[in-house]
Amino acid sequence: MSATRFRVLPRNTQPHAASINWNQRFDKLFTIALFTIPGFSIFLTFLLIPITLTARYSLYEWKGFGDLTSENYAGLGNYQRLYEHDVFHQAVEHTFIIMGLSLLIQLPLALGLALLVGRGELPGRRFFRTLLFIPYVFSEVITALIWQYVYHPRNGLANYTFEKIIPGFESIPWLGEREYVLYAIFAVLTWKFFGFHMLLYMAGLQSIPKDLEEAARIDGAGEWNVLRFVTLPLMGSTIRLTVFLSILGSFQQFVIVNVMTNGGPFYASEVMGTYLYKFGIQRFNLGYGSAIAVVLFFTTLIFSILYQRFVMRAEQEIAR
Amino acid sequence: MASVTYRHVYKRFSPEITVINDLNIEIADGEFLVFVGPSGCGKSTSLRMLAGLEEITEGEILIGDRVVNNVAPKDRDIAMVFQSYALYPHMTVYDNMAFGLKLRRTPKQIIDERVRESAKSLDIAHLLDRRPRQLSGGQRQRVALGRAIVREPAVFLLDEPLSNLDAKLRVEARAFISRLHQRLGTTFIYVTHDQTEALTMGTRIAVLSAGYLQQIDSPSKLYSYPDNLFVAGFIGSPAMNFFNAKVVESEGKLIIDTTSFRIPAPPDREHLLRAYVGKDVILGVRPEDIHHPNYQPADIQSATIEAIVDVIELMGNEKIVYLSFDDSSQSSFLARMDPRSDVHLGGKTGAVINLGNVHLFDAATEVVIREDPAPSEDAKRAALAYKSGKPH
Numbered sequence: 107m108s109a110t111r112f113r114v115l116p117r118n119t120q121p122h123a124a125s126i127n128w129n130q131r132f133d134k135l136f137t138i139a140l141f142t143i144p145g146f147s148i149f150l151t152f153l154l155i156p157i158t159l160t161a162r163y164s165l166y167e168w169k170g171f172g173d174l175t176s177e178n179y180a181g182l183g184n185y186q187r188l189y190e191h192d193v194f195h196q197a198v199e200h201t202f203i204i205m206g207l208s209l210l211i212q213l214p215l216a217l218g219l220a221l222l223v224g225r226g227e228l229p230g231r232r233f234f235r236t237l238l239f240i241p242y243v244f245s246e247v248i249t250a251l252i253w254q255y256v257y258h259p260r261n262g263l264a265n266y267t268f269e270k271i272i273p274g275f276e277s278i279p280w281l282g283e284r285e286y287v288l289y290a291i292f293a294v295l296t297w298k299f300f301g302f303h304m305l306l307y308m309a310g311l312q313s314i315p316k317d318l319e320e321a322a323r324i325d326g327a328g329e330w331n332v333l334r335f336v337t338l339p340l341m342g343s344t345i346r347l348t349v350f351l352s353i354l355g356s357f358q359q360f361v362i363v364n365v366m367t368n369g370g371p372f373y374a375s376e377v378m379g380t381y382l383y384k385f386g387i388q389r390f391n392l393g394y395g396s397a398i399a400v401v402l403f404f405t406t407l408i409f410s411i412l413y414q415r416f417v418m419r420a421e422q423e424i425a426r
Numbered sequence: 427m428a429s430v431t432y433r434h435v436y437k438r439f440s441p442e443i444t445v446i447n448d449l450n451i452e453i454a455d456g457e458f459l460v461f462v463g464p465s466g467c468g469k470s471t472s473l474r475m476l477a478g479l480e481e482i483t484e485g486e487i488l489i490g491d492r493v494v495n496n497v498a499p500k501d502r503d504i505a506m507v508f509q510s511y512a513l514y515p516h517m518t519v520y521d522n523m524a525f526g527l528k529l530r531r532t533p534k535q536i537i538d539e540r541v542r543e544s545a546k547s548l549d550i551a552h553l554l555d556r557r558p559r560q561l562s563g564g565q566r567q568r569v570a571l572g573r574a575i576v577r578e579p580a581v582f583l584l585d586e587p588l589s590n591l592d593a594k595l596r597v598e599a600r601a602f603i604s605r606l607h608q609r610l611g612t613t614f615i616y617v618t619h620d621q622t623e624a625l626t627m628g629t630r631i632a633v634l635s636a637g638y639l640q641q642i643d644s645p646s647k648l649y650s651y652p653d654n655l656f657v658a659g660f661i662g663s664p665a666m667n668f669f670n671a672k673v674v675e676s677e678g679k680l681i682i683d684t685t686s687f688r689i690p691a692p693p694d695r696e697h698l699l700r701a702y703v704g705k706d707v708i709l710g711v712r713p714e715d716i717h718h719p720n721y722q723p724a725d726i727q728s729a730t731i732e733a734i735v736d737v738i739e740l741m742g743n744e745k746i747v748y749l750s751f752d753d754s755s756q757s758s759f760l761a762r763m764d765p766r767s768d769v770h771l772g773g774k775t776g777a778v779i780n781l782g783n784v785h786l787f788d789a790a791t792e793v794v795i796r797e798d799p800a801p802s803e804d805a806k807r808a809a810l811a812y813k814s815g816k817p818h
Contacts, residue, residue, distance in 0.1 A: 321514075321573075324478075324479075324499045325500070
């Protein structure tokens with residue numbers, strides 16, 4: 107190799123250093139702009155502008171038509187009304203009940219099934235895997251309609267089954283009884299969404315090298331201890347992700363509740379989504395609805411940021 | 427500490443696929459047994475059956491006097507080092523090593539003593555607070571060994587523990603593991619595809635191929651007295667040279683005739699070769715038993731042939747010379763000659779074959795033609811199964 111290939115030009119041989127620098131900088135900016143503008147314009151049109159408008163509407167008593175005037179300006183009035191409305195309190199409470207039940211029942215169920223059918227030697231596990239995932243493929247409206255039949259007070263599948271199993275069982279109007287309705291809906295949500303979490307868990311399981319579990323077995327761990335000390339810790343990132351998605355899903359739940367009960371009876375199954383739809387849109391209180399939307403938006407946004415920052419990040423430090 | 431016995435062990439993944447065929451081995455307490463063979467020969471499966479990670483289709487495996495077929499891995503009192511090391515990524519080195527003891531509810535103080543002591547002996551004491559991903563390959567390998575040692579198991583199983591190390595580290599680790607075995611005096615069972623590792627570390631070596639035990643012997647015997655063609659070709663590097671030949675009788679003397687050259691039959695096997703007159707045999711000569719005429723050892727029975735020099739590799743302490751013949755009926759062969767040997771590319775050279783060390787195999791059965799030591803039944807059966815074209 108010749109020595110000249112490594113020769114460095116002295117600085118003072120570049121008389122137009124400044125202008126070259128400018129050109130380069132412009133090129134760079136142009137490139138950045140070229141790649142950013144399409145994405146950013148979509149972000150702007152469908153996210154930033156609507157959010158800003160919603161935030162603005164939330165300050166007015168606005169029916170959805172006509173201009174926003176100083177006469178119907180309400181300040182934080184909508185927010186105060188929301189804060190004082192006991193139905194909203196119920197909706198929040200129900201949202202958190204569904205969230206808690208999802209974390210305590212739906213996710214462990216999905217994990218258990220993933221361990222069962224995601225690997226191992228269970229005969230027919232491929233078949234079960236497909237079967238268990240099917241509910242997730244249905245649209246939410248169809249799911250809700252199917253389950254309305256299941257919960258039918260006179261000839262629904264639920265009552266029919268319980269009558270066959272438990273002698274003397276009296277039919278329950280599952281969706282018409284304040285005590286049962288929320289849990290009946292939670293059962294539907296579980297049926298619908300556990301397959302999705304199961305799929306994530308199966309992917310997580312597959313990323314664990316078989317060697318590690320074998321090593322633990324030889325080290326003296328029984329199946330339970332292998333699960334506890336090796337499999338679950340290594341599933342950590344997947345579990346944190348499903349918890350995140352599950353919590354967000356609970357905040358956003360709307361379709362199934364709306365179709366099955368419309369939040370009833372007497373607001374017994376009202377969640378934040380249905381509350382917004384009922385009190386904001388159906389009653390043409392778009393200003394009020396916007397305030398609900400803003401609360402919902404900031405709740406999920408703050409939760410997401412905190413979760414990403416403190417929970418998902420902690421995991422990166424532990425990761426391999 | 428314990429002995430290990432394989433008794434008529436079979437492993438089938440399906441009725442048609444048999445990966446282990448009637449394996450019979452007795453491993454004495456404190457032995458260093460190496461399973462060696464090409465990939466897919468069943469050596470890892472044999473080890474995994476002993477570890478309890480793979481079910482035994484037929485037969486029995488004993489650790490000590492206890493049949494362990496239905497004993498869970500955790501109750502077999504074994505420790506295993508994996509090729510990938512299989513260190514728990516979410517635990518520190520200390521916790522990796524202590525894990526087995528914690529599960530056995532060993533008192534904390536004893537765990538601490540043992541972990542620190544083992545770590546010291548493995549020179550990883552300063553790494554105890556790190557996680558596996560912060561370690562180099564060699565360090566991980568030692569942690570994996572440490573995790574096995576602290577448990578003080580009856581049997582150590584090592585599944586290709588050195589294959590992820592670079593060449594230099596591998597040589598060091600080889601000596602390290604040998605010393606460890608001497609110090610602990612526990613039974614070691616070691617799986618490798620590398621015949622050098624097998625020869626340097628094992629007190630006995632079991633050569634496996636196509637699911638059959640080919641031969642089990644001490645390293646020196648395995649090298650000097652291979653029982654069949656597979657073992658002869660597999661053990662030794664560079665590998666043994668093979669020549670297709672016929673036994674012919676000429677003026678009352680037996681000659682091994684390869685068409686490219688003729689050498690007299692080795693006198694110690696002449697009486698056995700009488701039965702092979704007119705039949706095909708395979709002549710095997712190790713590269714170090716072919717010398718340059720000017721640098722041949724004294725007092726050997728030898729025969730000199732002439733060959734063409736194809737390639738010369740000077741290794742420093744020796745010259746590896748690739749030789750061939752004018753006619754193409756035999757493939758080229760290797761000789762490890764004295765570095766001073768006067769050979770020239772493309773030129774002819776004399777090659778002196780040490781007759782006492784040549785190996786002769788029955789071309790039909792691929793079993794060695796030899797009386798002392800006579801080839802084992804394992805070797806005969808394995809060679810036959812191999813020949814009959816149903817290795818599985």
